[in-house]
Every structure is written in C-alpha cells, then in structure tokens.
Amino acid sequence: KAGVTQTPRYLIKTRGQQVTLSCSPISGHRSVSWYQQTPGQGLQFLFEYFSETQRNKGNFPGRFSGRQFSNSRSEMNVSTLELGDSALYLCASSSSSGTSGTPEQFFGPGTRLTVL
C-alpha cells in the first residue's frame, strides 16, 4: 500500500501571499490530520477531518483553513503568509473512525514552507 503523500515537498513564498498544500492519505483511510512543526514550538495540531467534516481544530488563527474531499484527499490553505508560518507541515492519516479501526496515525514526508 502506498503511504501518505504530500505535495509539494518544498515551497517558497513571500509575506502576504497565500499557499495551498495537498495531502493524499493511505488508501481506505478516512481521517486526515495536519500538524505544523517548527524549531521553536515543536509539533502542533492544526485540524483533523473525517468524511469531509472538520472534527477538531487546534489553536491557530483563521488564516489557517482546510478541507477534505469525498476521496479523503485533504488540502490546507494559509492566507496572508507571515514569516512565522515558515515550517514543516505534516499530514497524517488514520483508518479509525473513533468507534472502529486502529488508532495508528501514519505521517507523510511533509511540505517544507519557507516564507520570505
């Protein structure tokens, strides 16, 4: 089975621009979560989607948004980019619905975003 894929792998943007990152979960997985990893703040939860619905959201400003499509692929968008948004953005997928399946979450390789 193919793993979690994320595109693009690297991205350079300037302040004020917006960016869209994409994540394709493992086939059959319906839960997709997004995390931001920075040297200063570590790994922080952004949001989680299951069957096209956002189930949980972390403490990030409204500039960070996401969505999930019917094929479980997910995108996250960051508008009005700031220097502090430079980070590795990681996506994770899980087969679990909360009432069935196993709790493993598998991560993709990440998208490295640099904001200049």
Place this chain on the structure above:
Amino acid sequence: GEDVEQSLFLSVREGDSSVINCTYTDSSSTYLYWYKQEPGAGLQLLTYIFSNMDMKQDQRLTVLLNKKDKHLSLRIADTQTGDSAIYFCAESTGSNDYKLSFGAGTTVTVRA
C-alpha cells in the same frame, strides 16, 4: 491541559540499550505513541500502547507505561547507528478525536 515532556538529548554506545522517557499530564489519555524522525523526513510510527496496558514489546522495542505516575518509556535493545534520530512521545484521547499532543522530542545519538 495536555502537556508531554521529554528529556532533550540521549547519547548511547552502539550495542547498548537506550531508554527514552516521557511524562504526560492528561489523565484521559487513551493511546500513547512513539514516533521516530530522521533528518529531513516525516514521522515514522514505531509503536503505540493502549492506556490499559502496562507493557508492549515489538522486536527490539519495549514500551513501559506507568499510568499512576503518567510515565511512558521506550527501550531500544541493541542500539544501532541507524537508530540515531529524534524520538517523539505523543498522546491522544482517541475517542472520536485523533488530535495528538507531542513532546519536544529526544535526540538520540549513537556513538561507535
């Protein structure tokens, strides 16, 4: 709140055992995980343990959970140079919610 704490660095000799420790504060944690991150890569799930267990073994990996003290440890037997990486402890409540709370990560350096 959810706080997960780990020591930042561990140096170990090749062939010895490594023990990485983690403490967490959320008593409702249902699952506890160990992830490995190599330079420039994403997170690799090593193992996880359900909160009603106190031990789980998987080849060279042994996870010990002390729920009373909210203490989790990962032991790597016969540590190899390929085990050099950052190891993250994470917790989730797991019920209809897969938000993971991570520790800061322990950088393990294996020396010859």
